Amino acid sequence: MSASTPQPDPSIRPADRRVSARIGAIAESATLAVDAKAKALKAAGRPVIGFGAGEPDFPTPDYIVEAAVEACRDPKNHRYTPAGGLPELKAAIAAKTLRDSGYEVDASQVLVTNGGKQAIYEAFAAILDPGDEVIIPAPYWTTYPESVQLAGGVPVEVVSDETTGYKVSVEQLEAARTENTKVVLFVSPSNPTGAVYTESEAEAIGRWALEHGLWVLTDEIYEHLVYGDATFTSLPALLPELADKCIVVNGVAKTYAMTGWRVGWVIGPKDVIKAATNLQSHATSNVSNVAQRAALAAVAGDLDAVAEMREAFDRRRKTIVRMLNEIEGVICPEPEGAFYAYPSVKGLLGKEIRGKRPQTSGELAALILDEAEVAVVPGEAFGTPGYLRLSYALGDADLVEGVSRVQKLLGEARD
Structure with a gap:
């Protein structure tokens, strides 16, 4: 699949075009958008756990x-x-x-x-x-x-x-x-x-x-x-x-x-x-x-700091993959690098969850945020609908609590 370079509408005078075709075609960063929404909800008092941003939770050394x-x-x-x-x-x-x-x-x-x-x-x-x-x-x-x-x-x-x-x-x-x-x-x-x-x-x-x-x-x-x-x-x-x-x-x-x-x-x-x-x-x-x-x-400098972070990420990696694969309809391969899990949720699409039947991973991600107060990024953002991305660069306790909420919600899925 390929996309052509955006072209301006020739029927509109250049002086009347508000935003260039090139810049107007740019999509907002989905990962930053999810992270911003999660932070806004937290600021409003909701106990949202965010798996959106690819950002280590450790301080700079x-x-x-x-x-x-x-x-x-x-x-x-x-x-x-x-x-x-x-x-x-x-x-x-x-x-x-x-x-x-x-x-x-x-x-x-x-x-x-x-x-x-x-x-x-x-x-x-x-x-x-x-x-x-x-x-x-x-x-x-x-x-x-x-x-x-x-x-x-x-x-x-x-x-x-x-x-x-x-x-x-x-x-x-x-x-x-x-x-x-x-x-x-x-x-x-x-x-x-x-x-x-x-x-x-x-x-x-x-x-x-x-x-x-x-x-x-x-x-x-x-x-x-x-x-x-x-x-x-x-x-x-x-x-x-x-x-x-x-x-x-x-x-x-x-x-x-x-x-x-x-x-x-x-x-x-x-x-x-x-x-x-x-x-x-x-x-x-x-x-x-x-x-x-x-x-x-x-x-x-040396790589001591990253060695400590890697140990924590490895522990979280194993935990999140195990917990995601316990959800019926979810398939999550074990990631070998970075700090993301990318489970397929195609087995859940179309099923009824709390009165709704999400047809896309985008709709499922919205449901998870609304009902479980957990922020994840849908696969549409990465060119592959039917998946979710969860960053495990967050604290162990938040990770377990967040995925437990997702388990509980998605465990209610019915045909």
């Missing part, structure tokens, strides 16, 4: 916060700095990439961005021309297709489901490839499913992209959140010959519980990074210097 405090006191951080990022942070990101991924890059191949979303958009904007197609495996994170369309490209969805562990095959990718295909998106570990490709699966996709001269954009934001026997694979480290047409996006948000600090980065060929840096110089200029100094402390 103290040593990172202290680095930011010190940065605030230094007048040099009160001024403009290079649009592409502090030189020392870019060097530290290059060193961290070698340490964690085995991928050797130069600091000149790094662009520091305002979070991962800006990294993704600027990467696509730097390489896409109008009509270029980007293959996006679904379920996908809500921002990917929107970023492609903002950059003038055409998202082409390739759908997987629970029977394959939410992983697409080379055969599926090849069936979606056309003469207009320029990029394939590769995400492992995945948001929203927690799927992790094995090294052999990742290599097969990388070699397929090489064979057809395609670009690969790989999102490595969840690189350190893998569980059990699963392992993270960095495509350009696995296949060095892919590096000239490979762009890596990453950031500090998930690994160091720094979602609000807004520091991400793009790694890629020097000409692409130069182009994306030029774009950023006009769009936002440099990322907050204080946030960059905090990110420098994070990436230059």
